[in-house]
Amino acid sequence: MEHDEILLKDVIEISLFAGKKIIDIYRKDFSIEYKNDKSPLTEADILSNELITSGLTNLDSQYPILSEENRIIDYSERKNWKRFWLVDPIDGTKEFIKKNGEFTINIALIDQGEPVMGVVYAPALETLYYGMKGFGSYRKTNGKTEKLPLAQNNPSESKVIRIAASRSHMNKDTSDFIDKVSAIYPDCIIENTYKGSSLKLCMVAEGSADIYPRAAPTMEWDTAAAHGIVEASGRGVFRFDTFNMNDIRFNSEIHAEKLTYNKTNLLNPNFIVI
Numbered sequence: 398m399e400h401d402e403i404l405l406k407d408v409i410e411i412s413l414f415a416g417k418k419i420i421d422i423y424r425k426d427f428s429i430e431y432k433n434d435k436s437p438l439t440e441a442d443i444l445s446n447e448l449i450t451s452g453l454t455n456l457d458s459q460y461p462i463l464s465e466e467n468r469i470i471d472y473s474e475r476k477n478w479k480r481f482w483l484v485d486p487i488d489g490t491k492e493f494i495k496k497n498g499e500f501t502i503n504i505a506l507i508d509q510g511e512p513v514m515g516v517v518y519a520p521a522l523e524t525l526y527y528g529m530k531g532f533g534s535y536r537k538t539n540g541k542t543e544k545l546p547l548a549q550n551n552p553s554e555s556k557v558i559r560i561a562a563s564r565s566h567m568n569k570d571t572s573d574f575i576d577k578v579s580a581i582y583p584d585c586i587i588e589n590t591y592k593g594s595s596l597k598l599c600m601v602a603e604g605s606a607d608i609y610p611r612a613a614p615t616m617e618w619d620t621a622a623a624h625g626i627v628e629a630s631g632r633g634v635f636r637f638d639t640f641n642m643n644d645i646r647f648n649s650e651i652h653a654e655k656l657t658y659n660k661t662n663l664l665n666p667n668f669i670v671i
Contacts, residue, residue, distance in 0.1 A: 401514070404457070404506075405529050408516050411452035412502045415445045416520030419487065419502075423521060429494060437490050442466055445486035445502060453482050453504070460506070463659075465618045472661045480508050483658060485618040489594030492564075498522050499564070499593030505621035510657040515625025517595050526599045528629030534602055545630040546604035552585050559588045561597040561606035561670075563613065570612035570667070578608065581645050598623035601670045602630040608645075609670040612637060617663045624656060627670055637667035644671070 419441040430438045446466035453462055463470060464484040475481075482504065487493055489500035498521035506514035513530040526545075528534030534545040552558045560575055579587050590606055598620065600606035624634045635653035644651045656668050 401529060402532065405514055405516070405527065405532070407456050408453075408504050408506075408514065409518075409525065409527055411449055411456070412504055412516045412518040413525070414452070415448040415486070415502050416518050418448060419445050420520045423493060423496065437494060438466075439487075439490060439493060441493060442487045442490060446484070449484055449486055449502070449504060453484070463618070465616065469663070475659055478507075478659060480506065481659070483507050483512075483618050483621040485595075485622070488619055489596075492593035497593065499596055501594045501596060501623075503595055503618065503622035505618075505625050505658075507621060507658045510659055512621045512625035512628065512658060515622035515629070517599055517622050517626060519594075519596060526602065526623070526626050528602070528626035530625075530629055532629060534626045534630035536599075536603055545602050545626070546632070548604035550604065550607050552582055552607070556585050557588055558582055558585050558608070559590060559606045561600045561609040562589050562591050563597065563611070564591045564593050567591075568613060571610055574610045574612065574669075577642055578645055581642065595619065595623035598627050598634070598670050601632055602627045607671070610637070610667075611665075611669070612667045615665045615668075617658050617660070617665060620656065620665060620668070621658055632671065634668055634670050637669055640669050 422441040427439050432438050446464055450462055460481050461478055462482045466486050485503040487500055488503045492499040502518045504516045505512045515528050517526040524538040526536050536543050536545055558578060575587060597609045601609050627634055634656045635651060640653040
């Protein structure tokens with residue numbers, strides 16, 4: 398565990414350094430390109446990827462790196478990986494372009510398909526989330542470090558259920574899910590909170606949101622780091638298609654399948670964070 402805590406600290410330093418460099422780009426005019434899938438790419442994405450990739454390689458070259466901005470490695474090679482880094486140099490590039498601050502640097506360590514370490518840094522918000530299996534999860538902001546979750550909501554008592562939703566991907570499946578939650582808790586007020594990037598998963602980890610349903614496409618690098626933080630905080634990320642709505646009863650055991658990583662197809666299935 399001591400070695401892993403040192404490794405976690407080093408990964409945090411890498412994310413903070415990358416954040417410091419890209420915030421300089423964020424505060425000025427910058428160029429925008431578009432990838433083949435029409436998603437935007439900025440010079441900050443490229444710089445962040447270079448800094449993180451080189452930092453992780455220098456830190457521990459035994460673990461391969463899978464990053465959104467690197468060459469996508471075929472499953473025939475990846476299937477033999479037991480431990481590897483999974484990186485999104487900037488999650489929320491659209492938020493970066495809009496300059497609303499809701500973008501993050503995501504670094505995860507995957508072990509046998511499970512995120513066992515996660516670091517999520519939102520440089521414009523000066524907020525850092527980090528977590529590790531067996532260590533717990535933490536949030537650092539305004540120079541203050543706090544263990545997660547910060548709060549535990551009991552809807553039966555508070556009469557409020559807080560649902561995190563995407564700024565860019567609110568759709569019918571998500572609306573239908575929210576309606577089902579409302580039907581299960583007819584006496585509760587449903588409060589929707591809209592955020593960009595992986596911050597929505599971190600909201601569930603910290604306790605500022607109770608549920609985050611995602612019924613729109615994401616890739617493994619979009620979720621892995623925040624997923625690790627969620628797990629280390631005592632919450633979970635489950636496949637939407639295996640989730641039983643009875644599990645919305647908070648504090649009950651959930652039997653749905655958890656999201657896993659290093660799949661043949663790097664596209665995530667729809668999922669629920671709770």
